[in-house]
Amino acid sequence: MTICLHTNWRDIPAEAHGCAAALGNFDGVHLGHAHLLRSVFAARPDLPPAVVTFEPHPRELFRPQDPPFRLTLSAERLEALRAVGVRHVFQIGFDKAFSELTAEQFVEDVLHGALHLRHVGCGPDFAFGHRRGGNVAFLAERTHELGMGFTAVQALADAGGPFSSSRIRRLLQDGYPEEAAEELGRKWCIRGTVQHGDKRGRLLGFPTANIPLGRHLEPARGVYAVTVRLPDGQTHRGVANIGRRPTINDGQESRLEAHLFDFEGDLYGQELSVALHSLLREEKRFAGLDALKNQIEQDAAQARKVLDAGAPRS
Template sequence: MRARLHQNWQDIPVEARGCAAALGNFDGVHLGHAHLVHTLHTTRPDLPLAVVTFDPHPRELFRPQDPPFRLTLSDERFAALAALGVKHVFQIRFDEAFSLMPAERFVEDVLYESLGLRHVACGPDFAFGHRRGGSVPFLAERTAELGVGFTAVPALADSGGPYSSSRIRRLLQDGYPERAAEELGRPWFIRGEVQHGDKRGRLLGFPTANIPLGRHLEPARGVYAVTVRLPDGNTRPGVANIGRRPTIDDGQESRVEVNLFDYEGDLYGQTLSVALHRMLRAEKRFNGLDELKAQIAQDAQAARTVLDAELAGS
């Protein structure tokens, strides 16, 4: 059975009721999230495995002035959850009206009545309801009263502490995508539609696909060794610059400019997934386009070396 996405919690089909569901935002779907999902499945292997999550992320509603911070957008999150064996993803629209729902109503009206869950699980920091009025002890008590099973799952941790989305964000912002990948269980990627740029990369001999960061977190600005997943499913190696192009200084917002090695074709309008493997250098300003062109050639060779070594070690 393929995973199914349900976006209207008030209209759930009969066949999607009766699940065991993990609760949370699941931004990044990292190893800690996988631990929560797998623990729930081990606890109730007799029930279909589900997740209850939210979109947009509550922080996007309450703090719209914050810079974009998402590790995964809803489509990416759904795919990652499906890869964990989740059969139903109940993605609740988190708008102002929903944010005012008391914790009691969330448990009774949403989890129990509308979704018909038979078992729920969450991590130790899960909070819900208006002004985060619902706690893990409250959830345990209220589900018991309703005859719904409950499991509180301890956070998965290593020597640095619990795995968390915020910890992974810091690693990416500090320029360590390879360490972020270890905690995600896969490389972190930016997914977006290729847009028309100013064609400067082509003039420099390194044509690039330009992808806006959108709601994705902006990692450390600089040059990265990357792999790019094309719409046909093929993956190509490349080198990418993430930042504002200080040498050209066009005043644009930060973006991803990726050069696919040994590739010819029109990518405009297509959706690519750019996975970051290693940061090669920080963003810097060069003394003119000739110096920039020479550096780009060095960056491309460095990226090939990094990716070849990864492939040899896999």
């Protein structure tokens, strides 16, 4: 199924009018988000299913000093939304001017007047408008007055509480990508463009694709068993290090370095999606490059075993 991305909310084509849309940031597009989407779309199965979301995440605008925290950037989020049946994504540019719209303006001018939505829905914590002036009750009242349908969806929960992006972030930061995958419904991926590094991996016999973490959340530093999806859709197994390379101590920021097993080719400039399967060990400093090379060989062998053991490929 194709999905259409609309980034100019003031100029929506007629064929995208009349949707049923779920509202939210959808960082991660986890099982709780999937529950919200399916509930909203089930309320009006006769309408095209859509999402209204924001880029950047409002927290990135209001708290720029915070460390990067995103689970999914725009491209990865779009792909995850397509996988759960969304046909239209209205991705609103969240800047200072937009943040100053009142809750009333957001509902009447944006949702109703510009996007021409016929039905909307959200979770219990959705807040919107200047200084978060609008809530679920306000949205229910105003959409009714404007002749739009509305669905309030209770959060999906398990024994640990509601599914949430925050909960998944903690799991990743604590080194549990397998548990994060259970709540996402898929492996967590870091997607980015391969950049030139210092070629040390090649000298050690393990050439790596170097990908900056950028605005992604930094998970627990260490070595992971991974699968890597190339732009042509091919998937390769591998091993990856996430961190600051303390043995080399180059002073650079944390990054992801992935070695693809049994692969030869030039990946520079290509956008890869690296799925984390299991944390093999924490990051640590070695006495020298020989000790580091020996450990990398052990890491690669362990990663192969983990992936051979039946871990599902993303």
